[in-house]
Structures are given as C-alpha cells and as structure tokens.
Amino acid sequence: MYYSATNLPLLQIRVNDLMDCINTALIRYHKNKCGIDSFKFRLSGFAPRVMLNTWLEVELENGVKSLSISLNHPYTLPQTILGAVVELWFVGFQLKPQPIQIIRFHGLRVLSLVGLDLDQVMLQRIVLSCP
Numbered sequence: 001m002y003y004s005a006t007n008l009p010l011l012q013i014r015v016n017d018l019m020d021c022i023n024t025a026l027i028r029y030h031k032n033k034c035g036i037d038s039f040k041f042r043l044s045g046f047a048p049r050v051m052l053n054t055w056l057e058v059e060l061e062n063g064v065k066s067l068s069i070s071l072n073h074p075y076t077l078p079q080t081i082l083g084a085v086v087e088l089w090f091v092g093f094q095l096k097p098q099p100i101q102i103i104r105f106h107g108l109r110v111l112s113l114v115g116l117d118l119d120q121v122m123l124q125r126i127v128l129s130c131p
Contacts, residue, residue, distance in 0.1 A: 019051060026058045038066035042091070053078055060084050066110075069093075074117075082129075083107075090116050105129050 029036055039059045041052070056078055059067065067081065070091035082088075087110040094117035105111070108130060118126075 019048075022055065023051075026055055029062055030058050034062065036062040036064045038068070038087075039064050040068040040070075040089075042068075042070035044072055049075065056081055086110070088112070090114065093117070105131060107131075 028034075036059050039055075041055070052075070056067070057080070060080060065085055066087035066089075067085045068087075068089035068091070069075070069077075070089075071093040074094040083104050083106045086107050088105070088108060089110075089112040091112075092115040111126070111130060113126075
C-alpha cells in the first residue's frame, strides 16, 4: 500500500489480484453448493477468455439466472449460457458469433444490448431466437 502527500492510503489493485479474488469466491460458492442469483462482470481491461468462460460455467452450475457482462474487447459467449439465463445484459463489446450454431434463448425474459458491435446476421440470429 502506498501513501499520498495527504497521508491517505492509495489503494492499488492489480488485475491478477482481482482475478484471483473472483476465482476464490466462485470456488467457495461452488464447493459449498451455494446458489448464485446474478453475476455482473464489468472490466475495461482485458480478461482472459478461458478464465471468463470458467467463471460463467461455475455460475451456471450454481443456478445463475441474471447475467451482466461489460467488456471492451471481442468475446465469444459459450453456447450453454444462452439457454440457461432469464436475464442477459451485454454492454459495449463485440459479440463474436460461433460458427453455424443456432442460438436458443429458452427461458429468456430480459435481453439488453447496449453499445454492442454486431453484424446484421448476428443481430437477426439473436432477435429470431428470443421467445
């Protein structure tokens, strides 16, 4: 921890420390079989895709129903997420389509797409897949 000229501590958190903290919390939820109602993830830097996918899988195993993802880089959403959630919020990133797969939102009630970079085909696939 560092101190400024005003003798107030300056809190500095490295991205790796934050990722480790999230991993620890999710592992604890998973081991204790605790339900997760909602998960909100917002990151202006780069999040490793493998790590984010792992977190999302843990969320699904714990029954997450509301998912909010805000990133500033391209991301391919795992197909299993789409059929499981009731609320899906995407903010400010490029949603990359998976090759020739049908998107199915089985129980989706809320879909929010804000500032997403989508091509026309992907947008049509999303709209046609909503119940």
